[in-house]
Amino acid sequence: MAEQRRVLVIEDDETIASAVRNRLAAEGFDVRVAGDGGQALAAYAAFEPDLVVLDRLLPGMDGLEVCRRVQAARPVPVLMLTALAEETDVLVGLGVGADDYLTKPFSMRELVARIHALLRRVERAGQLAGEDAVIRAGDVEISTAERRVFVRGAEVRLTRTEFDLLRRLAERPGQVFERERLLADIWGFSEAAATRTVDSHVRALRRKLGSGVVRTVHGVGYALVRP
CATH class of the missing domain: 3.40.50.2300 (Response regulator)
Structure with a gap:
């Protein structure tokens, strides 16, 4: 049980x-x-x-x-x-x-x-704690095992949700993820009325990582900017 x-x-x-x-x-x-x-x-x-x-x-x-x-x-x-x-x-x-x-x-x-x-x-x-992988996208470096993020070598503290959102975008730099897909992947549900949640977390990421890290594709969703 x-x-x-x-x-x-x-x-x-x-x-x-x-x-x-x-x-x-x-x-x-x-x-x-x-x-x-x-x-x-x-x-x-x-x-x-x-x-x-x-x-x-x-x-x-x-x-x-x-x-x-x-x-x-x-x-x-x-x-x-x-x-x-x-x-x-x-x-x-x-x-x-x-x-x-x-x-x-x-x-x-x-x-x-x-x-x-x-x-x-x-x-x-x-479950992923033992998987030692590092994802790099431009100035951003993501340690999946330690759940740590660095921008130009300086560590930036993210919440769990911010980290998971960033890691999802970083898995395919440049690919546009629809808001509904991100809701399903990160939050576990997909409702058009809740897409503002994604928007708020993207804004929080930009405040911590810089405005040029995540690109908005208006009417569609977001993508991590390619280096």
Whole structure:
């Protein structure tokens, strides 16, 4: 029997927290809930979750600071929930270590799909840990075994999602990947309404790697620029 996965839900809205907890419990997860930043950090240390669902806006210590501290203590996949749909707010969340995000209001179906996709990526990363391959594309060097990225010799820290997206593009430099295909390959589902997720992660990659690394093909998708 597979080990039950642990999910920590950090959400101050009791209605949302209860709905998320009940749905994830029904999906077979072991779920704990925290209502503010202080409770969240204590629960994180005691519960040692496999994944965190984190509200961006919390009383006291906000979600961004919670995410920073969580990733500094023990890196774990973080799915951030945000009522702030502006691109800048999303990129800030990705910049402090969130692996993915959902904009409120969201469907429970999509939440569960994102959680499963994040956990599959962690499993896949573990399976690939022994495969020592280096992918080079221009100034970018990707170590698949160590999951490390270098630009002109300087290491750049990426989230799990950013790394997986970059590696997928780097497997075929110059080839255009449709947004729907990237959603299926990286997030584990393909819905036209969710392609904004891909766009946000590409923008986050550009901020970290430089604007000339990933090329936009308007109306189609993205490609890693050939050297």
